[in-house]
Structure formats: C-alpha cells, structure tokens
Amino acid sequence: MSVLQVELKKVVDDSYEIEIGFGLEEKLLADLKDGLFEGRKRLALITDSNVKGLYGERLQSMLSEAGFQAELFVFPAGEQQKTRETKARLEDELLEKGFRRDCGVIAVGGGVVTDLAGFLAGTFARGVPFVNYATTLLSAADASVGGKTAVDTPLATNLIGLFYQPKKVYIDVNAWKTLPKRQISSGLAETIKHACLASPGFFEYLEEHMEQLLACDPEACAYIAEENCRIKYQVVMQDERESGLREVLNLGHTVGRAIETVSGYQLLHGEAVSIGLLAEAALSRRLGFLTEAEEKRILALLERAGLPGKIPAGIDREALVKKLYTDKKVRDGRLRFVVQKGIGAVVEFAPGVFSTPVEEQAAREIIFSLS
Numbered sequence: 001m002s003v004l005q006v007e008l009k010k011v012v013d014d015s016y017e018i019e020i021g022f023g024l025e026e027k028l029l030a031d032l033k034d035g036l037f038e039g040r041k042r043l044a045l046i047t048d049s050n051v052k053g054l055y056g057e058r059l060q061s062m063l064s065e066a067g068f069q070a071e072l073f074v075f076p077a078g079e080q081q082k083t084r085e086t087k088a089r090l091e092d093e094l095l096e097k098g099f100r101r102d103c104g105v106i107a108v109g110g111g112v113v114t115d116l117a118g119f120l121a122g123t124f125a126r127g128v129p130f131v132n133y134a135t136t137l138l139s140a141a142d143a144s145v146g147g148k149t150a151v152d153t154p155l156a157t158n159l160i161g162l163f164y165q166p167k168k169v170y171i172d173v174n175a176w177k178t179l180p181k182r183q184i185s186s187g188l189a190e191t192i193k194h195a196c197l198a199s200p201g202f203f204e205y206l207e208e209h210m211e212q213l214l215a216c217d218p219e220a221c222a223y224i225a226e227e228n229c230r231i232k233y234q235v236v237m238q239d240e241r242e243s244g245l246r247e248v249l250n251l252g253h254t255v256g257r258a259i260e261t262v263s264g265y266q267l268l269h270g271e272a273v274s275i276g277l278l279a280e281a282a283l284s285r286r287l288g289f290l291t292e293a294e295e296k297r298i299l300a301l302l303e304r305a306g307l308p309g310k311i312p313a314g315i316d317r318e319a320l321v322k323k324l325y326t327d328k329k330v331r332d333g334r335l336r337f338v339v340q341k342g343i344g345a346v347v348e349f350a351p352g353v354f355s356t357p358v359e360e361q362a363a364r365e366i367i368f369s370l371s
C-alpha cells in the first residue's frame, strides 16, 4: 500500500473594492467591460420580485445593449424565500438556459438576494464569480460586505452557506429612495449595531442626524454607508472566517436571530436585531460593562429610528429561549453572548475571545424583562 501526498497549499487573494455612490449602473457596466469577470459574457442577474421592476430590468437591458448575454432570474421577495428550495429552483433555471462555468452572477437587491445569490454563485459549477449590487440600507450596512452567504432552514437562519467573496460590491445610495420607511428603519438597526460595537463618535453622529437619515438626506446616507463599510471590513479583514474577532458583528444577533425565526419572519431582520441589541445591552449592564444611562441612550436611538424596543406580544418567550441554542456560537451546549463595553466597544474576555458563556436562566430573565 502507498500513501500519496496531494500538495495543495495556495496563496489566495480575495481582495475586492466596495464602491459607494449614487446610481452605479454605468460603473458596473464599465467594470465588466474592463474585465471584472475576466471577459465572461454570460451574466445571470439574480433579483427578487420587488427589485426586478425597480432596478433589475433596467440593468439587464443596459448590459444586453452593451453586448452581454444578460438574463434575469427572479424569485418572490421576502425572507421566507431565502431557502435551499429557492436556490435549487434558480440553479435549475440557469442550467436549463445553458448557463455553465463560463458565467458570472450579479446579485441585485437586499440582503436576501445577496445572501442567496452569493451562495448560489459559490456552488454553481463549483464556483463562478459574482458581484453584489446592494439596493437596501441593510444590505449596504452589512449583508453585501464580508463574503458570508447563506440560506435559512426551518430550524434557524443562515446555518447553511459558504464564505465566498464577491469580486466587487456596489452600494447604490440612490436606491434607498424607493425603500419603504420600515425597511430604512430595519437597515438602521445594523447601523446602530456597528456604532454600539465600534465607534462612540458614529453613535453620536446617528443621534444628531437621525431625522436626516429617516428622510434619506443624501449626505447623511452617504456618510453612514461609508462608516458602516469601514467598521465591517476592518473586522472582516482581520478575521474573515469568524474564528475570533468577527464574532463582535454578532452583537444583538444571538437574541435577534432567534426572534426572527420564532416570529415566523413577521419581524424584519433589523427589527429583530433591535430587540436583540436591547437584550444584549441588558446583559452587558447586568455583567457590569454598561451603565443604565448608556442602556437608555441605546433604547432612545433605536426608538427614534422607528425600531421596536420590546418583544411583541404573541411571541412565545420559552420557545425563544429554546431557539437561542440554534446559535452558531453555542459551545459544549452552552449559550454564548457578545457583550458591549460602554457605547462603541465590546469586551474581549481573553485574547481573541469576544463572547462569553451565559446561563440559560440569565438569558430567560432578560428575555422576559423585554416584554
């Protein structure tokens, strides 16, 4: 018998640009002509039923007129569609239309589209290049950057997916103008999360400019788009695969993701994160890392952003406690949480360890206190 060694050590450079601007369709076209997808002509534009008419069709005709073979693939809008089944349906459609390894994927939409299309691109024909053209504040603030792609399952959100980096991210701030108010608020939750975990100055900016942001003032929107990306990519550059530091981006998500699922997606992602941020602020205060005044400032800012501060009636609290165990940070059967250290920082419990075990009873008490 023999033992053969397959040498596969490699140096990978997955660096990419994030471009933030107002109306970036022409820029995307110019980048594709300049070889962003290494000359690939077959382009699958993946979008949802709302974004199709707003931006998808226009992009498709622009790319087709420029000589690309661009086709639209559309699925019904909503978190309930971010599933393995939708991914499989889209994959079959691409295959039937003759798409193979020589194609590229353009995700046009919010976080549901970028998560799903990025996952599809990462597995289609064992991986084809993709870009994110982010059209929501939430996807601009968080989902489109960082290379986490995933779908939800009946048990929990985002458990099945890949780390797969886009070739470029386009953040079109113009697109926020067509967003319903509730979606603007949802995106502000991830923005407030970034301020809570990384920047007291950004938190103050949000306190001072909340009205302008809710009115989609271009200058304020462009500022938060940049600040969100800066905070997120600085974390991702240090820990792409979440082996330590990247856990800080989970602030508010341990409880948030559980509420999102238990509510049957009646709450938007950002709304669930808002409640999660408050739950985790209460925990931070209990552990002595946050003052009552700081906790009140966080609540006040979330409420001014139009976000919920309490768990809605009708959500089964015990089911919520149980759902916490589907969180990816759970280790040896114990719940773990990221903890805020004042406004603008998180606690590092040991070198490179940014979450701490919390007893179920403590988590239960906090959940019941947010009613």
Ligand SMILES: NC(=O)c1ccc[n+]([C@@H]2O[C@H](COP(=O)([O-])OP(=O)(O)OC[C@H]3O[C@@H](n4cnc5c(N)ncnc54)[C@H](O)[C@@H]3O)[C@@H](O)[C@H]2O)c1
Pocket: 048, 049, 050, 051, 054, 077, 078, 079, 082, 109, 110, 111, 112, 113, 115, 135, 136, 137, 138, 139, 142, 143, 144, 145, 146, 147, 148, 149, 157, 158, 175, 176, 177, 178, 179, 180, 183, 186, 269, 270
């Ligand atoms: N990958 C990550 O790192 C990461 C981070 C945070 C959140 N997420 C994921 O992001 C998702 C939430 O993102 P989302 O809030 O953007 O969801 P979404 O994609 O469902 O968009 C929200 C709604 O806005 C509509 N829409 C999109 N752009 C529009 C526009 N310009 N004008 C009008 N309507 C528009 C969509 O059709 C949808 O109905 C969740 O699935 C969450 O898990 C991922």
